[in-house]
Amino acid sequence: MTPEESALRRQEIAEKRERLNRLLQSLKLDALLVGRRDNFAWVTAGGDNHVALATETGEGYLLVEPDRWTLVATNIETPRLTREELGDLPVPLDVxxxxxxxxVELTIERLVKGRRVGSDTGVAGTPNVAAALRELRLPLTVPECQRIRVVGRQASEALEAVMTRELAPGQTELELAGRISRALWERGLEPTVVLVAADDRVRQFRHPVPTARAVDRYVMGVVCARRGGLTVALTRLAHFGRVPGDLRARHEAVCRVDAAMMAATRPGVRVADVLEAGARAYRKEGFGEEWRLHHQGGAIGxxxxxxxxxxDGSQVVTAPAAFAWNPSITGTKSEDTILVGANSRDGIEIVTAHSPAWPTVEVEVxxxxxxxxxxxxLARSRASG
Structure with missing residues (x-):
């Protein structure tokens, strides 16, 4: 970690300690026990406590108190966690x-006995306050905005590199998903979602888990990618040969819906009103019922x-915050991750912006x-390799 990165981490954790300490006071708790991967990453400004990928809870807990933190893990995990994840933590740390x-449960039981301790997992009979912790994750801090920009740029690079250079007719969706996952891992990004659809599966399914289906002409690639806990989402579409006119028209329509939702995402605005702006745009484009066929996205982090x-949601757009809207019209979709209010009160920044080499639909809104x-x-004559 560079000196600049260390300074940003100290700044980020200082702000989070203030939020955590206010939460302790409001809940009348002595400490919080944090074990979920997402919350561990949030609390530690990017620390990673996982071993197995397919888990929400990691292999180490942090007992968060106002004046010090305690890492609770097995003797297998403590060396890596203390050196690689918590080594420069700007908080007094016990182990x-x-x-x-x-x-770890017996150790946790000993540490919480006779004390008012909440947790994000309910371990050792502690009251589960995961919902309250989740609310602390917004708004984003300035260092988090800087980190998610990097994640967004590299996730877009990874997906587009595969779609432009490695995609070929005859590949299976599973093969393409593997190539996308490899490109993400090579950039230090963990794939949390990889969806691939070929040809008619793009029309049939909004969440197309990849299969052995071979690609003929049309492909959709969807990813959510994470590093340091922060996640971005994006979708890209490719077609071998000229895009049919009806498909092009549908895609340009869904791009206008997406842009309408982005433009409506302003600090202080009800998120339900952003959704309504999207629904109006669907109606204007002649696809008024399509929003009912798939969720339209929301806050990401x-x-x-x-x-x-x-x-009927009650959430309000905070600033700064990240959002990923994903409107779809049968057979096509538009999705990127944006930052709202990071540079100015109302500014929108697309952190997963497509490269100049990728075709653009310009939308004025x-x-x-x-x-x-x-x-x-793409050229139809490509050979798989």
Whole structure:
């Protein structure tokens, strides 16, 4: 970690300690026990406590108190966690290393006995305050905005590199998903979602888990990618040969819906009103019922979506915050991750912006231009390799 990165981490953790200490006071708790991967990453400004990928809870807990933190993990995990994840933590840190054959629960029971301790997992009978912790994750801090910009740029680079250079007719969706995952891992990004659809599966399914289906002409690639806990989402579409006129028209329509939702995402605005702006745009484009066929996205950060926008939701757009809207019209979709209010009160910044080599659909909305990724046309004669 560079000196600049260390300074940003100290700044980020200082702000989070203030939020955590206010939460302790409001809940009348002595401490919080943090074990979920998302919350561990949030609390530590990017620390990673996982071993197995397919888990929400990691292999180490932090007991967060106002004046010091305690790492609780087995003797297998404490060396890596203390050196690589918590080594420059700007908080006094104690370490409780439990024998691996015993696990951590007995140690946790000893540490919380007779005290008012909440947790994000309910471990050892502690009250589960995960919902309250999740609310602390917004708004983003300035260092988090800087980190998510890098994640967004590299995630876009990874997906587009595969779609432009490695995609070929005859590949299976599974093969393409593997190539996309490899490109993300090579950039230090963990794939939390990789969806691939070929040809008619793009029309049939909004969440197309990849299969052995071979690509003929049309492909959709969707990813959520994470590093340091922060996640971005994006979708790209490619077509071998000229894009049919009806498909092009549908895609340009969904791009206009996406831009309308982006433009409506302003600090202080009800998220339900952003969804309504999208619904109006669907109606204007002649696809008034399509929004009912798939969720339209919502806030993003330490989860693939911190929450989804719903017509009756009570959430309000905070600043700064990240959002990933994903409107779809049968057979096409538009999705990127934006930062709202990071540079100015109302500014929108597309952190997963497509490269100049990717085709663009220019959309004018609310007095600004919001470029959306078009459908990439590829030569039909490509050979798989």
């Amino acid at each position: 409780e290393a439990a024998p691996w054959w015993q696990g 330490y989860a693939n979506r911190e929450y989804l926008a719903t017509p 609310a007095g600004q231009s919001l470029p959306r990724p078009g459908i990439l046309e």
